[in-house]
Amino acid sequence: MDGKEIAAALDQLEREKNIPKAKLIDALERGLAAAYKGKNKCPEGTDVRAGIDVSTGAIELYLFRDIADEVTDSWLEVSMDELTQGDDDAATQVFFRNVVDPGENPEIAYTIGDLKESEEIREWVKSETKFSTQLGFENLDLGRIAAQTAKQIVVSEVRDIERGMVYDEYIDRVGELVTGTIQRVSNDTVFVNLGRTEGLLAFGEQVRIEHYVVNSRLRYYIIDVKKSQKGPQVFLSRSHPGLVKRLFELEVPEIADGIVTIESIAREGGSRTKMAVASSDANVDPVGACVGNRGVRVQAVVDELFGEKIDIIAWTGNREENIMSALSPAKVEKVIEDEDTNEATAIVPDYQLSLAIGKEGQNVRLAAKLCGVKIDIKSHSQYYGDPQATSINLGGELDEEGYLNPDDFMTDDDADETEEGVADDAASDGADVQADADEGEEGVADDAASNGADADDEAAETLVAEETDSAEITEGENAAADDGEEFAADTKGEDEE
Numbered sequence: 001m002d003g004k005e006i007a008a009a010l011d012q013l014e015r016e017k018n019i020p021k022a023k024l025i026d027a028l029e030r031g032l033a034a035a036y037k038g039k040n041k042c043p044e045g046t047d048v049r050a051g052i053d054v055s056t057g058a059i060e061l062y063l064f065r066d067i068a069d070e071v072t073d074s075w076l077e078v079s080m081d082e083l084t085q086g087d088d089d090a091a092t093q094v095f096f097r098n099v100v101d102p103g104e105n106p107e108i109a110y111t112i113g114d115l116k117e118s119e120e121i122r123e124w125v126k127s128e129t130k131f132s133t134q135l136g137f138e139n140l141d142l143g144r145i146a147a148q149t150a151k152q153i154v155v156s157e158v159r160d161i162e163r164g165m166v167y168d169e170y171i172d173r174v175g176e177l178v179t180g181t182i183q184r185v186s187n188d189t190v191f192v193n194l195g196r197t198e199g200l201l202a203f204g205e206q207v208r209i210e211h212y213v214v215n216s217r218l219r220y221y222i223i224d225v226k227k228s229q230k231g232p233q234v235f236l237s238r239s240h241p242g243l244v245k246r247l248f249e250l251e252v253p254e255i256a257d258g259i260v261t262i263e264s265i266a267r268e269g270g271s272r273t274k275m276a277v278a279s280s281d282a283n284v285d286p287v288g289a290c291v292g293n294r295g296v297r298v299q300a301v302v303d304e305l306f307g308e309k310i311d312i313i314a315w316t317g318n319r320e321e322n323i324m325s326a327l328s329p330a331k332v333e334k335v336i337e338d339e340d341t342n343e344a345t346a347i348v349p350d351y352q353l354s355l356a357i358g359k360e361g362q363n364v365r366l367a368a369k370l371c372g373v374k375i376d377i378k379s380h381s382q383y384y385g386d387p388q389a390t391s392i393n394l395g396g397e398l399d400e401e402g403y404l405n406p407d408d409f410m411t412d413d414d415a416d417e418t419e420e421g422v423a424d425d426a427a428s429d430g431a432d433v434q435a436d437a438d439e440g441e442e443g444v445a446d447d448a449a450s451n452g453a454d455a456d457d458e459a460a461e462t463l464v465a466e467e468t469d470s471a472e473i474t475e476g477e478n479a480a481a482d483d484g485e486e487f488a489a490d491t492k493g494e495d496e497e
Contacts, residue, residue: 006028006052006059007052007056010024010025010028013158017158017162019158019161019162019165023161024158024161025052026157027153027154027157027158027161028050028052028154029049029050029051029052030050030153030157031149031150031151031153031154031157032050032059032061032150033048033049033050033061034149034150034153035147035149035150035153036048036050036061036135038145038149039145042075043073043075043076045076046063046075046076047063047064047065047076047130048061048062048063048064048135049061049062049064050062060134060135061134061135062132062133062134062135063075063132063133063134063135064130064131064132064133065077065078065130065131065133066078066130066131067079067080067083067125067126067129067130067131068126078131080115080122080126083115083131108125108129162196163227163231163232166196166197166231166232167225167227167232169196170197170222170225170232170234171225171232173222174222174223174224174225175221175222175223175242176221176222176246177219177220177221177222177243177246177247177250178194178199178219178220178222178234178236179217179218179219179220180192180193180194180195180199180217180218180220180236181193181215181216181217182212182213182214182215182216182217182218183198183214184214185212185214188203188206189201189202189203190206190212192218192220192236194234197231197232197234198233198234199220199222199234199235199236200233200234200235200236201220201236201237201238202235204239205223205235205236205237205238205239205240206238206239207238207239207269207270207305207306207308208269208270209270209306209307210238210270210306218238219243219247219304220236220237220238220243221236221237221238221240221242221243221246222234222235222236222237223235223236223237223240223242238269239267239269239270240267240269241265241266241267241273243305244265244267244273244275244301244305244310245262245265245275247300247301247304247305248262248275248290248297248301251292251297251298251300251301252289252290252292252297254279254284254286254289255277255289255290258280259279259280259281259284259289260277260278260279260280260284260286260289260290261277261278261279261280262275262276262277263276263277263278263315264276264315264370264371264372265370266366266367266369266370267366268362268365268366269308270305270306270308271308271309271362272308272309272310272311272362272366273305273308273309273310273311273366274310274311274313274326274366274367274369274370275290275310275311275312275313275370276312276313276314276315276322276325276326276370277289277290277312277313277314277315278314278315278316286314286315287312287313287314290312291312298310298312311328311366313325313326313328319337319371319373320335320337320344322370322371323335323337323344323346323367323371323373323375324346326366326367326370326371327346327348327356327363327364327367327375327377329355330348330352330355330356330363331348331349331352332346332347332348332356333347333348333349333380334346334347335347337373341374342372342373342374343373343374343375343376344371344373344374344375344376345375345376345377345378345383346375346376346377346378347378347379347380347383348377348378348379348380349379349380350379350380350381352379353377353379356377357377364377
């Protein structure tokens with residue numbers, strides 16, 4: 001293969017691997033130098049370097065040796081006497097490589113006459129340079145083994161270049177989002193295909209309510225990138241608060257433009273997130289910008305997080321107001337802050353205590369993370385010393401909405417009063433029931449008597465009606481008999497005539 005063929009191969013490799021040609025040339029030069037040293041069985045430390053002209057594809061090999069007074073190995077050293085042999089007047093150039101401070105002009109040439117006349121030049125080239133001897137690449141038979149060695153070195157160099165490029169790409173993207181496809185799940189670790197490399201989603205960075213199915217695509221937050229023997233490892237997260245922050249930056253243009261800023265964020269992955277936002281423009285509502293028209297913006301983030309609840313609050317310069325807002329949806333009466341201990345006491349109405357604490361203490365825990373202060377929740381009765389609220393049981397059962405059972409807040413006096421009240425109510429209810437029963441019996445008797453009288457009246461009316469009907473029937477019969485006699489008389493008269 002000549003130089004032009006090598007140049008064409010480099011161009012093709014650059015297109016396929018997306019690796020700059022300069023890096024490919026460096027890898028090829030190191031491979032050729034290693035092949036030459038292997039072919040000639042050079043001792044360890046031999047400095048052989050290859051050079052490739054990109055425009056023509058010409059290849060050159062150079063041997064660099066130290067300048068010494070006494071030579072122990074001709075591959076490693078050369079004497080000054082050997083360098084200065086020849087005609088003093090001849091403009092024969094001797095090339096040196098500046099190895100201490102190459103700068104823009106690493107290769108330096110002196111004539112033999114300069115080396116003989118100037119002690120200063122001789123001392124300088126001894127300490128600062130190496131003698132360069134061109135070995136020549138034309139008609140150089142490296143052999144099969146040497147060629148195979150060169151190939152392995154080039155392939156290894158190209159692989160290292162690819163890994164280095166991937167590392168440089170992702171190390172600059174730490175703290176950003178990346179989209180990947182789940183490739184496999186092994187020992188609670190999810191391996192994600194990111195395209196040029198593979199990402200790792202450790203068990204501690206997963207969300208308990210999410211199910212990671214092979215071939216499903218998700219967005220991930222890059223938390224770290226490390227080098228390893230198998231290449232760079234990209235560590236991902238689905239539970240990091242930065243994931244929510246980056247998702248809102250994608251959905252809310254005001255955040256991307258810098259008008260609305262996310263001041264603080266606290267998250268318990270898969271359950272709830274609290275986010276504090278502020279606006280640099282008085283005409284822009286930070287909470288409304290994040291929520292969007294009919295909640296379309298925040299809903300897009302919620303869908304990406306598989307239904308995780310998100311609380312968005314307005315952040316102000318007043319720390320007490322921030323604590324009050326962070327404890328929402330509970331209503332806070334007052335906040336007492338101790339700056340020396342970085343603690344704050346929030347006083348809430350008695351009926352809002354369980355709401356302020358939240359399910360398993362989640363609401364106050366997230367509020368403390370959001371504000372960066374330790375928060376102690378106290379009810380109005382607790383703080384102002386109500387003797388009836390000396391002991392409040394916070395270990396009771398929680399309902400589905402995260403509220404404590406009101407019975408858990410009952411004191412012994414309250415229980416006694418409640419029992420007495422229940423007994424009084426039961427006695428009262430019993431008396432009322434007995435009275436209702438007596439009234440019912442009397443009503444039944446009255447109704448029965450009334451019904452009997454009504455029945456007698458109805459029977460009398462029926463009897464009168466029947467007698468009346470009977471009388472009418474008798475009168476009808478008599479009338480019919482009279483008519484019959486008159487008809488018979490008329491008929492008899494007609495016969496006689």
